[in-house]
Amino acid sequence: AQSVTQLGSHVSVSEGALVLLRCNYSSSVPPYLFWYVQYPNQGLQLLLKYTSAATLVKGINGFEAEFKKSETSFHLTKPSAHMSDAAEYVCAPGSRYNQGGKLIFGQGTELSVKP
Amino acid sequence: DTGVSQNPRHKITKRGQNVTFRCDPISEHNRLYWYRQTLGQGPEFLTYFQNEAQLEKSRLLSDRFSAERPKGSFSTLEIQRTEQGDSAMYLCASSSGTGDYNEQFFGPGTRLTVL
Numbered sequence: 082a083q084s085v086t087q088l089g090s091h092v093s094v095s096e097g098a099l100v101l102l103r104c105n106y107s108s109s110v111p112p113y114l115f116w117y118v119q120y121p122n123q124g125l126q127l128l129l130k131y132t133s134a135a136t137l138v139k140g141i142n143g144f145e146a147e148f149k150k151s152e153t154s155f156h157l158t159k160p161s162a163h164m165s166d167a168a169e170y171v172c173a174p175g176s177r178y179n180q181g182g183k184l185i186f187g188q189g190t191e192l193s194v195k196p
Numbered sequence: 197d198t199g200v201s202q203n204p205r206h207k208i209t210k211r212g213q214n215v216t217f218r219c220d221p222i223s224e225h226n227r228l229y230w231y232r233q234t235l236g237q238g239p240e241f242l243t244y245f246q247n248e249a250q251l252e253k254s255r256l257l258s259d260r261f262s263a264e265r266p267k268g269s270f271s272t273l274e275i276q277r278t279e280q281g282d283s284a285m286y287l288c289a290s291s292s293g294t295g296d297y298n299e300q301f302f303g304p305g306t307r308l309t310v311l
Binding site: 090113122124173185 | 240
């Protein structure tokens with residue numbers, strides 16, 4: 082069965098610092114990987130999506146993620162954190178076995194940004 | 197607002213009572229998903245519909261849970277004889293098309309507290 086691990090339930094960075102949120106998936110290579118973001122009192126919003134077309138994927142708000150098959154990882158990065166980036170970030174791999182497109186989510190990482 | 201809406205946003209009930217939640221997907225989205233999210237965890241898949249047909253149910257969905265989408269538009273999720281373990285955020289999402297990895301658009305969720 083497909084599974085995903087997000088290392089670090091809480092990550093705190095200073096404003097302007099690099100953001101790195103980690104996501105590792107189970108060994109069977111998924112054809113799709115998603116990062117979702119959840120701002121306070123809002124629904125989950127798609128941040129970016131990997132679809133095998135390119136290993137480096139750019140998303141909204143300056144975020145990007147790189148698919149690394151050798152490391153079974155899809156870490157999320159942003160060069161310079163803004164206060165508005167404070168939110169919950171959730172990684173979700175897709176699989177041809179997830180009929181109907183249901184998503185298997187990681188446990189999430191809460192990002193705090195200090196001024 | 198043309199996003200996914202969920203009602204109520206909050207529900208407090210006593211153990212043993214029945215509750216019903218409603219989800220209105222984005223107009224003309226043929227797929228509708230229900231997820232459950234507990235504190236500190238990522239969302240877990242419960243069930244999904246393609247139009248009015250319920251195509252998959254998670255093993256998490258006990259006999260006390262039932263979901264419907266009678267006309268292929270809005271959906272309801274009912275929990276009978278609620279238990280304290282049912283306390284969670286219930287999320288609804290919708291997507292268009294029949295591809296398994298189209299973007300899912302999430303509603304703000306219904307937070308259930310069972311006393």
